[in-house]
Amino acid sequence: METLALYLFKVHLAVALLYGLYYMTVRNELFFRLNRFILLGILIISFSLPLLPSFTFDTGVADSSGTIFTNVGGTDLIRGKEVGVFEDEVQMKRLYGVITSLLAFYLCGAGFFLLNFISQVLNVLKVIANSDQAFELDIKYRVHYNDIVPFSFFNSIVMNPDLHDREEFRQIIAHENAHSRQWHSIDILIAELANAILWGNPLVRSLKRSIRMNLEYLADQKVLSQGFDKKEYQWSILRPYLRQHAIPLTNNFGSIPKLRIEKMNAPSSSFIKLYKYAFLIPIIAWVNLAIAPLQASALNRIYAMHLIDEHEYRDYLGYYEFEHDKGSFVQILMKDDDLVMKTMWNNGKIYFQKQSESNFVDMQSGIRLKFPRNWDGTVSGLVAFGEDRWRKVYEYKPVLKKSSEGTVISRTASGGMQVMVYAVDPWVKVKHYTNKRASSP
Template sequence: MEYLIFVAKSSLVVALFFVCFQLFLRRETFFKANRWFLIVGVVVALVFPFLIITKVVFVNAPEVDFSSLEQIVANNPTENINWWSVVFAIYGIGCVFFLGQFLVQLASLFSLIKKGTTKRVGRFKMVEVTEDTSAFSFFNYIVYNPSLHTADELKTIIKHEELHAIQKHSLDMLLTHLLCILQWINPFAWWYKKVVSVNLEYLVDDAIVSHQNKKEYQYLLLQQSVHSVASLSLTNTFFNSLVKKRIVMLNKSKSRKESILKMGFVIPMLFCAVLLFNTKTIAQSKPVSNNLINGIPKITIVKNSEAVITKDTIKTIVNEAKKPTKTVDTQSKEKQEKVSDTYNFQIENNASATITPVSMTTPIGTVSAKGSNFSSKKPLIIVNGEVMPSSFDMNLIIPENIENIYVFKNQSAIDRFGKKGENGVIEIKTKK
C-alpha cells in the first residue's frame, strides 16, 4: 500500500510539471531551459513522496471501556481479502511487462549496432547498417544507412545526431522511459516522455539552423518525412512524425527573456501539494503532571457497617481484620460459611470533594487478615501479535487507531493461547 501511495504522489508531481509546461512553456523558444525544467520535474517526482511535514498534536489519553467488550468472544476471527495486495500485484505485473518491453528494445538496438560496420571518428562511433532504419544516435553511437541519403543530406543528418550525442540526450530518453515503467498507469508520464523527446529535437534543430541555411534544413525534414522508415523509441532520431511542429518552431520568433519566469508557476503548486498530501499529523498523549498526585481520591473501606481502613493513596490496601474468637460453636461456624460479608467503598475525590459509595458483597474467606484480593488478575494483552507486559495500560491506545479487538475467555482462551490465557486474553490489532 505504501508503494502505491508513493506512486500516486509521484504521478501528481509529473502531472503538475506537464500542465505547467503545456500552459506556460510549450510555445517558448528557450529549449535548453525547457530541457532542464523537464528533467527537474522527473527528479522532483521521485523525491516528492519523501518530503513529509510532521505535525505533533497533544491530546488527552482516551479511556477505552473494555468492559463493553466482554460480550464479544471471537474463537475463529476471519481474515478478509486484502484488496490492496491485489491492486499491488496487478500494478507489479504491469511494471514487469513494460520493463520487459524496454529490455527487448534495448536488445534490438545493440543487435542492430553489432550487425553494422563500426568505425571511430573522434569521440563518436559511426555505425553503417543495411537495414531500412532512420538515422539515430544512442550516446556516442551514430547509426545510419548511407544508401538512403545523398552525401549532402547525410552530412547534415550526422551533424544533427552528433549534437544529440554531445548534449547526452540519450540520458533524457532513458530517464523518461524508466518513468513510464514505474508509472505505466499514469497517462501524464507517457505524455511527459513525448514532450521531452520533441523538445530535444527543437533544441538540436535550433542549433543546426544557426550554422546552416534554414530553408535547406526544412526541405530536408520534409524530404525525410516522405520516405520515412522505422526507428526505435529509445533513440534520438533525425526524423519523427512531428515535422510540421518542428518547422513551425524553426520559424518562430525568439521568446523574451522574462518569459522564462513562467517556470516559477510550478513552485506554489508544489508547495500546495506538500501541504495537502505530505503533512503527517502525529497524536501524542499529554504528559502527566506531578500536580495530579493531589487529585488521588481517598478510599474508605467499611466492612459490615464498621470502618476497616482509610487510604489516601492507591497503593495496595491492607485489611486489618479482627482476630476470630476462640469460643465458636459448631452451629455458628455453619452459619458463618453461608453468610457473606459486605464491603462498602467510599471514594472521596479531593478535587471536587464528592463521595461516591460503592458496595461489594464478598464470601467469607476472600479477604484475609494479611492482604486483599480486591484487584482481579489481569488478562493477557496482545497487540499486533506481541504480548504486552503486565504493566501495559490499554487506555493509551487511541481508539481511532484500533482496527479489531478480540476477547477470548475461559476455555477458548486456554485452547488458543495455553496456560498463559487462563485469565482471559484481549487481542488488539491496530491500523497500519
C-alpha cells in the first residue's frame, strides 16, 4: 500500500516537472509533430521513471537504534541490517491508518474516472455501430443520420453529410482523415487514461488539453498542405453548429477554433529555435535524479514496520528490564536469521542463533537465551545464563544512573573502629552479565 502511494506521488511530481518545462519552453513553437512526441513522452516517462532502480547513495532513514532503512523492493528493506521495533510504533500505525484512508479515497476516485472512461469508449463505439458506411474522395467514412458533430475515432470518420455544403464536407473529410491516418486517437486515449488515474491534478488536465490542441494543429496543417483555401477552411471551423457538445474521446472538427486559426496564421518557427528541444534530454535525466532519491521517510518506515511485523522473530523484539535492577535494560534486535542482544548500559552486542522455538545460543561463548511465554503465547521476558531474568517492557525509559558511595566498617590492629568509603558502580548488578560471556568456554 505504502509503495503504491509513493509511486503515485512520484508520478504526479514527474508530470508536474516535465510538463512545466514544456510549458515554459516550447509550447508556442510550431513544430507540431515534434511536440506530439514530447507531450506523449511526458506521460510515458512520468509513469516509467519511478519504476527505475535508484542509483543514489545514503538515502536511508535511521530509526532511534541507528538502523538504516532504504526504499528498495521486497525484504531487501531489512535484509543484512540490525532492525528492531520502532519506539514510535503507535504513532506510525496511526499514520498508516491515515495514509491508507487517503489512498483508498484516491483509488476510489481513480476507479470512478476509469469506469467513466470505459463508458465513454463504449458510447463512441455505439455511435459508430449505428452509422452506415460510405465513401468520399476514396476515403471511407460513416454516415450518421442524427444531428451530430463530425468526429473521428481511429479509422472511423462519422458525420451527417446532410448538415454541410459540398466544400465544407470535403474539408471535414480531409481533416478527420488526417486524424485517422496519423493515429491521433491513441494519444487521446492515453491522455484520458492518465487523467483518470491522476485525477485531481490540474497539470494533468492541462497536459491533456495541450495534447488535443496539438493534434488539431497537426490535422489543420495536413489539410492546408492539400491545397484547401485557408480562409474558407477557417470559416468552416467557426460554424456555430460545429461547436456543439462533442462526443468525448474523439477528434472533433470544430474544437478550439480560435487557437487553431491563430496557429494557422502564425509565421513558421525558425529551425534555429530547435535548440530549445536539445535541453529536454538532460532535463529528463535531471527529473529522474530529482524523484529517485525521494524515499518519503514515513512511508519507508511504515513499510519496514510491516516487514518486521511479518517476521518470525517479531515477538522477541523489544526492550527487557532486569528484574533485580530496575533501570537496567537490554534491547533485542534481529539481523537476518540471528537475534542481537544490545546491552544498553555499554552498547555491547551479542549475536544468537536459533536452536529451537524460543531458544537461542551464542555459538562463540555458548551463552543461551530463552523466551518464556504467557498463557496466550506472547513473550513475557527472557532468561539468560539460566538465572538472569529480564521482564519485557513496552515503554522504554532510559534511566540516568549516578555513582553512589558505599561504606565498610572494620577494626584496626589496635582494636578501634575504622570506616572506609568507596564508589559504587551503578551498573554493578549487570556487570557480571557481560563478564560471563568473556569467561564462558
